[in-house]
Amino acid sequence: MRYSCSIALVSLISFAHVHAEDAWKSLWNGRDLSEWSTWLGRPDPASDVPGMPKGDNGKYVDVLGPARDPLRVFTVVEVDGQKAIRVSGEVFGELRSHESLQNYRLRLQFKWGQLKWPPRNKPETARDSGLLYHVHSAPGAEDRTWARSVELQIQEHDVGDLYAIGSEISVRSTPRKDGEHTLFDYDPQGEFHVFSQVPGQDGRCVKQPDNEKPNPEWNTVEIVCFGEDSLHIVNGKVVMRLHAPRRIDQPEHPPVxxxxxxxxxxxxxxxxxxxxxLPITALPPEFMTASAATPSEQDASPPALMGSMIFDWTQLPVKKSAKGESRQVCRAPTATLDELECHVTTLNVGEEAHRAHQHPDEELIIVKEGTVEALVNGELKIVGPGSVIFQAANQLHHIRNAGDTPATYHVIKWNSPGMLKKKP
Known part of the structure; x- marks a missing residue:
């Protein structure tokens, strides 16, 4: 009997320990904002802030700053029978958690209210907010409204987008033209591009797919962060996988x-x-690439190994774009590699293949014809036909046609065994 009791006690302790590890923890206590801090910027002139001076131009002179919220921008109210944090939106600013998080899942629900405020109060202006994580600057530092961080965008029609605010992070993505601008859509099969919201770049990557519920429904968003990988999840669906977040306010650009x-x-x-x-010790299995695949993808047989073959230049399909054209040669596993990929790019005069980016793959570039400018080890080098460029893993690089005729080059990339499984 004593032996049975001991077994039962050990089982109970083990059960409690496992479930304690699996238990979600409240980041907001559901009562007040005592576990959060506030910082507010300069109010719009249309807002009435008693005792706050305005300049000759009618605009407020100073920001409200930390722990000063006379307009009650951040309050706790009851909505749909449950306590909620109300963010009025009247002044641009932040509600920041006291808790610093690492290796975790974080989820919340949000619902839009009715009010909109200048300068974003036009009927056609989308309602906007955001969830910032990996925050690594003080409130209002460097005269910034938004702290250096990575943002899961919360805006009507754009929930799940990325903005790399004063930071940088890599995402597999594909560019597309949107009028005069180039947008990047998340694409699990695309190349890694580096995103950073700095002068001249908006630091945005568009989520795929769109899994947002319409206003006025409640939406659930989640971020999963483990090591240098993170996921954006909207209503249970992964809409973006991100990799290698970096600080850009320090010379070495260390991970954040x-x-x-x-x-x-x-x-x-x-x-x-x-x-x-929820603290985690690994990426959740349900959000790993294989688990996130469609049933047809899960049931598909693994691709056949590529054997010896010839790729006839005249038979390679040509894909034309405003920048030039490309030819896909191969992308398949071999006897010694998880994947061998080769393509040929032709750039028109003055065009670049992409913005400076980095990725875990090593690659060789062999210049066939024309003159190119390549970023290698932080330096720009100009080379011509027959030149070979090696780009090491995770090194920032780009390539541009620096000549007065079209430039054509071969790109050869490979993934050693196990590399594809480690990628987001």
Missing amino acids: TEGPVILQSEGAEIFYRNVEY
Whole structure:
């Protein structure tokens, strides 16, 4: 009997320990904002802030700053029978968690309110907010409204997008033209591009697919952060996988994998509830690439190994674009590699293949004809036909046609065994 009791006690302790590890923890206590701090920027002239001076131009002179919220931008209210954080949106600013998080899942629900405020109060202007993570600058530092961080965008029609705010992060993506601008759509099969919201770049990558529920329904968003990988999840579906977040306010651009989170006030009323997190020791299996695949993808047989063969130049399909053209040669596993990929790019005069980016793959570039400018080890080099360029793993690089005729080059990339499984 004593032996049976001991077994039962050990089982109970083990069960409790496992479930304690699996238990989500509240990041917001559901009562007040005592576990969060506030910082607010300069109010719009249309807002009435008693005792706050305005200049001769009618605009407020100073920001409201930390722990000063006379307009009650951040409050706790009851919505749909449950306590929620109300963010009025009247002044741009932040609600920042005291808790700093690393290796975790964080999820919350949000719902749009009715109010919109200048300068974002036009009927056609989308309601906007955001969930910032890996936050690594103080409130208002460097005269910034938004702290250096990575943002899961919360904006009507754009929930799940990336903005790399004063930071940089890599995402597999594919460019497309949108009028005079180039947008990048998340594409699990695309090349890695580096995103950074700095002068001249918006730092945005567009989520895929769109899994947002329409206003006024509640949406659930989740971020999963483990090591240098992170996921954006909207209503249970992975809409973006991100890799290698970096600080760009330090010379060596070190990784940034922890920090508090921020809920933005950005011109629109919004409600947040059920803000909770879960410490993790690995990426959740249900969100791994294979588990996230469609049933048809899961049932598909592994691709056949590529054997010896000839790729006839005249038979390679040509894909034309405004920048030039490309030819896909191969992309398949071999006897010694998880994947061997080769393509040929032709760039028109003055065009570049992509913005400076980095990826885990090593690659060889062999210049066939023309003159190219390549970024290698932080330096720009100009080379001509027959030249070979090697780009090491995770090194920032780009290539541009620097001549007065079209430039054509071969790109050869490979993934050693196990590399594809490690990629987001």
